[in-house]
Amino acid sequence: MPTSQSNPIRDAISEAIEQHRVILFMKGTPEAPACGFSARTVAALQALDTPFAAVDVLPDPRIRQELSAISNWPTIPQLFAKGELIGGCDIVTEMYESGELAQALL
Amino acid sequence: MPTPEDIKRRIEESIAGAQAEVEDYTGGGDHFRATVTASAFEGRSRIEQHRLVYEVFGGEIGGAIHALSLKTQTPAKIPTH
Numbered sequence: 001m002p003t004s005q006s007n008p009i010r011d012a013i014s015e016a017i018e019q020h021r022v023i024l025f026m027k028g029t030p031e032a033p034a035c036g037f038s039a040r041t042v043a044a045l046q047a048l049d050t051p052f053a054a055v056d057v058l059p060d061p062r063i064r065q066e067l068s069a070i071s072n073w074p075t076i077p078q079l080f081a082k083g084e085l086i087g088g089c090d091i092v093t094e095m096y097e098s099g100e101l102a103q104a105l106l
Numbered sequence: 107m108p109t110p111e112d113i114k115r116r117i118e119e120s121i122a123g124a125q126a127e128v129e130d131y132t133g134g135g136d137h138f139r140a141t142v143t144a145s146a147f148e149g150r151s152r153i154e155q156h157r158l159v160y161e162v163f164g165g166e167i168g169g170a171i172h173a174l175s176l177k178t179q180t181p182a183k184i185p186t187h
Contacts, residue, residue: 037173073153074160074167075174090176091152 010066013055017070017080020053022105025067026077030054037089041077044096050105081105107135108171114140120162121146136172147180 017023022045028034030042034056045052057064057076068074071085079086086092086104095101110128117126117140124144131137140159147155155178160167167174 037175072157085153087153087156091156094152094177 007066009060009062010070013063013067013070016053016055018083020080022050022052022079022081023055024052024077024079025055025057025063027056027058029056034058035076037075038077041079041089041092044092044101045079045105047096048102048105108138108166109135110138113138113171113174116162117142117159121158131173131175136170137175138171138173139175139177141177141179143179143181145181147178148182152178 024030024038024041024045026033026035026038026041028038030046030052033039033042042054055063057067064076067076067078071078071080073085073088075088077089077092079088079092081104086095086101092101095104110130114126114128117128118124121142121144123146124142126140126142128138128140131139142155142159144158146158150158156176159176159178160174163171163174
């Protein structure tokens with residue numbers, strides 16, 4: 001279904017996901033996470049010494065709305081690598097513990 | 107406000123053959139943690155497994171249910187060691 005309606009926020013999110021190898025959409029910032037789930041996800045990435053881009057979804061509710069529409073994933077945080085959704089806090093933590101996360105971020 | 111029993115019942119009713127264990131993570135009735143075992147998960151990625159569970163609750167996730175922490179597994183993957 002083609003849509004000609006412009007959606008700058010959605011376009012900006014898609015572009016950010018494409019342009020950054022590893023990008024985390026979170027509540028707050030890596031330095032000051034505003035939610036325990038975001039904090040835990042940042043900790044896993046930092047434990048692996050992975051450079052990542054971070055986007056704070058809190059300043060504008062439309063970021064979260066459009067992100068979830070793109071990813072078909074309802075919660076924050078959301079980690080993407082190489083354009084693909086890796087998962088939220090539960091999956092990232094599980095993959096970190098099993099060693100799969102390091103592989104997925106290579 | 108949903109109870110852990112509500113969450114468990116809804117997961118088990120919506121996903122064929124699913125068994126769920128649900129706890130209220132904070133005691134506040136809005137952060138839940140669920141372990142869901144279902145043969146419906148077989149052949150699906152973790153992301154798809156979690157999506158199946160999230161779909162049971164639709165817009166309630168992030169709303170009335172602030173957080174639903176998930177661990178999903180297939181019956182065959184229940185550790186036997």
